[in-house]
Amino acid sequence: MNPTHVEHIGIAxxxxxxxxxxxxxxxxxxxYQVEEVPDQKVKTAFFMVGQTKIxxxxxTSADGPIGKFIEKKGEGIHHxxxxxxxxxxxxxxxxxxxxxxxxxxxxxxxEGLNIAFLHPKSTFGVLTELCEKP
Amino acid sequence: MNPTHVEHIGIAxxxxxxxxxxxxxxxxxxxYQVEEVPDQKVKTAFFMVGQTKIxxxxxTSADGPIGKFIEKKGEGIHHxxxxxxxxxxxxxxxxxxxxxxxxxxxxxxxEGLNIAFLHPKSTFGVLTELCEKP
Numbered sequence: 595m596n597p598t599h600v601e602h603i604g605i606a607x608x609x610x611x612x613x614x615x616x617x618x619x620x621x622x623x624x625x626y627q628v629e630e631v632p633d634q635k636v637k638t639a640f641f642m643v644g645q646t647k648i649x650x651x652x653x654t655s656a657d658g659p660i661g662k663f664i665e666k667k668g669e670g671i672h673h674x675x676x677x678x679x680x681x682x683x684x685x686x687x688x689x690x691x692x693x694x695x696x697x698x699x700x701x702x703x704x705e706g707l708n709i710a711f712l713h714p715k716s717t718f719g720v721l722t723e724l725c726e727k728p
Numbered sequence: 729m730n731p732t733h734v735e736h737i738g739i740a741x742x743x744x745x746x747x748x749x750x751x752x753x754x755x756x757x758x759x760y761q762v763e764e765v766p767d768q769k770v771k772t773a774f775f776m777v778g779q780t781k782i783x784x785x786x787x788t789s790a791d792g793p794i795g796k797f798i799e800k801k802g803e804g805i806h807h808x809x810x811x812x813x814x815x816x817x818x819x820x821x822x823x824x825x826x827x828x829x830x831x832x833x834x835x836x837x838x839e840g841l842n843i844a845f846l847h848p849k850s851t852f853g854v855l856t857e858l859c860e861k862p
Contacts, residue, residue, distance in 0.1 A: 599778025644733025719803030
């Protein structure tokens with residue numbers, strides 16, 4: 595799938611405002627956007643570090659994917675997203691290689707990107723997202 | 729601390745060779761180095777994706793940090809490393825801001841970098857590494 599770079603790293607937090615304080619005031623990064631993604635039941639905050647975004651994720655519902663993740667594993671790194679080209683065509687290839695797809699076709703994610711998730715069962719425990727600019 | 733980019737993402741795996749197959753043969757990345765870091769009881773494999781390295785980590789001992797992590801949480805993303813300048817001077821500042829340091833002074837890590845870890849207790853569950861080229 596030849597990713598060009600790490601598009602973002604998703605981090606599950608209980609309280610977005612408190613986590614933003616850490617990344618802004620102590621790590622010296624600038625939060626350039628806060629966005630709610632109702633589809634994923636999350637509120638997100640973005641920071642740019644070189645080519646890569648840090649995406650903080652707070653669940654807006656206990657039964658959302660981030661709420662469940664925190665309940666099971668606690669706060670922490672939730673997923674890695676790679677930027678790729680030709681996403682739609684790559685998914686059937688990955689499936690043929692034995693990768694379990696969460697999304698069989700690209701769907702819309704935060705920041706208007708086309709995204710698809712690969713199941714961590716087939717990627718050694720890493721929830722892996724692929725992203726492409728529309 | 730104004731990181732310039734995400735230097736690497738550390739991923740804990742049970743079997744380095746099997747994980748390398750995924751990243752090389754399916755994700756299309758090139759493993760450019762395999763290195764043992766006895767101090768950390770790990771064998772590591774590195775892949776470059778844009779500015780960022782993927783660092784796969786296999787424990788060489790059940791009582792090493794990666795062995796313990798996998799026992800507790802399973803395989804998956806273990807830590808994020810930010811590239812910073814002036815690492816030694818930044819650590820006392822971070823401690824003053826309430827960040828719990830695992831390393832009070834920089835030490836040598838993989839690839840000859842000067843590194844220091846911040847405790848996930850004070851970074852919302854994210855084991856955070858800071859790196860600087862010597």
